[in-house]
Amino acid sequence: MKVILIKDVKNYGQKDQIVEVSDGYAANYLIPKGFAIKATKDDLSHLNVRLKKEEQEISGQKIKNDLLKKEIEAIELKFHLRVMDKKPFGTISLTQICDRLNKEFGLNIDKRKFVSHENLNKLGLHYLKIKLDFKVVATLKVLVEGKE
Structure with a gap:
């Protein structure tokens, strides 16, 4: 099952990463504990938009710092x-x-x-x-x- 990590998970990935995990691990641990959500089309599009926006903010801040x-x-x-x-x-x-x-x-x-x-x-x-x-x-x- 593909999930989007909400928090860093040791041995699996960092926040905002899309990872493939077993169905049982996702359904019984990651999703109920709030570490991940299912990777649906809507969630993936929201993630992409948010990551692009954060990237633009970071590049703007870098220019200001320079x-x-x-x-x-x-x-x-x-x-x-x-x-x-x-x-x-x-x-x-x-x-x-x-x-x-x-x-x-x-x-x-x-x-x-x-x-x-x-x-x-x-x-x-x-x-x-x-x-x-x-x-x-x-x-x-x-x-x-x-x-x-």
Whole structure:
């Protein structure tokens, strides 16, 4: 019997896949437990329409993320730390970086999207990675300068 999986089923397939299983397994386990539905013509057409719509949404989101990546990589943020005896005092936090991106460039980026970042407390140029999507990672340049 052909069924459409509603949830992932170990050793059989993932959600929205059409699989062939034995009649007894489908009738006694998959369908009553809500793991699958029978693959009728109507259900197959609904599945195809939904998958195409999701694919279009994903491609639209990918284009937006690529544009955002280009915009982020064109930015270089400058921060100042107080310096005494050639040693910087203070730190630059993710919250400060996100606030500056929002105020100056209108980019609302969540600080949890930054990949393994510690507070910046050294002078110089720092490269921070921002994970926008599963495959899209942007690099933000942050320049920390000293002031007396």
